[in-house]
Amino acid sequence: MSARPVDVPTEETIEETKARLRRDYDPYADLPIQAQLDGLARRRAQLPLSWSGRGNGCWVVTGYDDVSDLLRLNNRGVVSFPNEPDGANAVGSRAAMIPIEIDGAEHRQYRRYLDPQFAPKKVGLLEDHLREQANRFIDGFIEAGRCDFVEGFALPFPGATVLAIMGWPLADLERMNRWTSILLHGVPGGTMEENAQARGRAHVEFSAYMLEKIPEWRAAPRRDDVTSVMLDAEFDGRKMDDNKLFDFFVLMMTAGLDTVQSVLSQTAVYFAHHPEQWDRMFETPETLEPAIEELLRWATPPVPTRTVVDDAVRFQGVDIPRGDRIHAPLAAANRDPKYYPNPDEVIFDRTPKPHLAFGVGPHRCVGLHLARLELRIAFEELHRRIPRFELDPDAPAPREHLGLAWGVEDVHLRFEPGPRELA
Numbered sequence: 226m227s228a229r230p231v232d233v234p235t236e237e238t239i240e241e242t243k244a245r246l247r248r249d250y251d252p253y254a255d256l257p258i259q260a261q262l263d264g265l266a267r268r269r270a271q272l273p274l275s276w277s278g279r280g281n282g283c284w285v286v287t288g289y290d291d292v293s294d295l296l297r298l299n300n301r302g303v304v305s306f307p308n309e310p311d312g313a314n315a316v317g318s319r320a321a322m323i324p325i326e327i328d329g330a331e332h333r334q335y336r337r338y339l340d341p342q343f344a345p346k347k348v349g350l351l352e353d354h355l356r357e358q359a360n361r362f363i364d365g366f367i368e369a370g371r372c373d374f375v376e377g378f379a380l381p382f383p384g385a386t387v388l389a390i391m392g393w394p395l396a397d398l399e400r401m402n403r404w405t406s407i408l409l410h411g412v413p414g415g416t417m418e419e420n421a422q423a424r425g426r427a428h429v430e431f432s433a434y435m436l437e438k439i440p441e442w443r444a445a446p447r448r449d450d451v452t453s454v455m456l457d458a459e460f461d462g463r464k465m466d467d468n469k470l471f472d473f474f475v476l477m478m479t480a481g482l483d484t485v486q487s488v489l490s491q492t493a494v495y496f497a498h499h500p501e502q503w504d505r506m507f508e509t510p511e512t513l514e515p516a517i518e519e520l521l522r523w524a525t526p527p528v529p530t531r532t533v534v535d536d537a538v539r540f541q542g543v544d545i546p547r548g549d550r551i552h553a554p555l556a557a558a559n560r561d562p563k564y565y566p567n568p569d570e571v572i573f574d575r576t577p578k579p580h581l582a583f584g585v586g587p588h589r590c591v592g593l594h595l596a597r598l599e600l601r602i603a604f605e606e607l608h609r610r611i612p613r614f615e616l617d618p619d620a621p622a623p624r625e626h627l628g629l630a631w632g633v634e635d636v637h638l639r640f641e642p643g644p645r646e647l648a
């Protein structure tokens with residue numbers, strides 16, 4: 226697949242290749258994002274394809290072209306199940322998360338139902354509602370002149386968006402957000418055991434909620450939302466059963482919430498340090514859109530994993546055997562200096578090279594137009610109402626995490642207080 230094949234000695238067994246290309250790597254390391262990216266940049270320069278022997282073991286690709294090639298290979302030798310770095314089921318789906326861990330014809334059927342629901346015109350209908358929600362969350366802290374940005378905005382705003390597009394009750398926002406946050410990241414400062422216990426509890430509560438709601442929604446009149454479409458969707462003549470609906474709902478909640486939250490939180494920290502860039506985004510009506518793309522490139526959260534299902538898939542000159550997993554941190558691909566000079570810098574007027582933040586190939590993010598709309602509304606309303614902010618020196622400092630979706634917690638901001646706007 227690669228333009229830079231590794232020179233594989235012909236007699237070498239796969240175990241010998243693994244030993245030769247071995248450099249262990251922890252996708253859940255307790256490291257700042259930039260430190261992980263620095264390690265991945267060294268790996269890209271020295272071992273564009275490497276083997277990590279940690280845990281169940283996985284191959285790691287880090288270059289833009291290699292990551293793009295891998296994701297495009299989907300259905301042609303690799304599949305996206307399990308889509309978790311360690312091959313574990315971290316968020317508690319019953320079988321496979323739908324549609325991200327489904328491949329082939331079944332996956333195409335899901336996308337046929339979902340794509341129209343997330344088309345630009347369709348998600349555009351939510352704009353007024355989302356703008357009102359954004360301002361409602363800003364109202365919640367603007368008079369105080371300080372906020373916990375993650376809890377006050379970056380988490381609830383995408384949460385309210387998922388509820389709107391799914392047609393779920395806004396009144397359940399707080400518990401949905403809490404469950405998602407615990408399922409994905411455990412509890413703040415929690416030990417592995419505490420996190421496992423908290424995840425177990427969140428999963429039981431979320432399951433109970435969904436299993437109570439699904440029959441209610443089935444019986445209710447249909448509306449113009451994603452839940453209604455999927456309740457009636459037919460796959461080879463059969464509707465989704467409760468377990469499948471559950472696995473789809475878990476994915477919608479996690480995929481739609483954690484990613485936008487992460488980009489908003491990472492960029493809030495960035496703008497606290499670079500107020501001039503906060504203004505530059507809004508210099509002309511044309512500057513905002515490319516700036517958002519550059520921020521998505523710079524703050525890319527997801528880390529997809531693929532599993533080989535053919536006898537072998539040739540990648541970087543190595544025949545990777547059936548069953549092996551290949552890990553593709555998208556943030557590393559988006560910092561490849563081949564396409565992005567000074568890749569760690571946010572440069573709003575880069576010559577555009579489409580970033581990989583939303584993935585590529587059959588699983589390319591279904592929610593990308595919605596995500597872009599959310600980010601635009603969030604930045605516009607935050608900039609209008611909070612033109613200057615800084616990190617709050619009296620609050621805990623930001624804490625970054627890696628894993629399935631990289632992000633940052635404890636983003637406490639301080640700013641000039643302003644008036645509430647909504648009744």
Ligand code: HEM
Pocket residue numbers: 296305308323324325326336387390476477480481482484485488525526527529530555581582583584585587588589590591592593595596
């Ligand atoms: C900044 C925000 C977002 C980013 C960076 C992002 C990124 C991604 C990526 C990289 C994938 C593909 C993963 C893979 O190939 O394994 C994906 C898939 C997906 N995303 Fe997003 N996403 C974002 C927001 C959203 C939103 C707002 C929603 C919906 C409310 C959403 C729903 C989905 C779904 C359903 C899939 C699975 C698509 C499939 O398997 O066909 N995402 N996203």
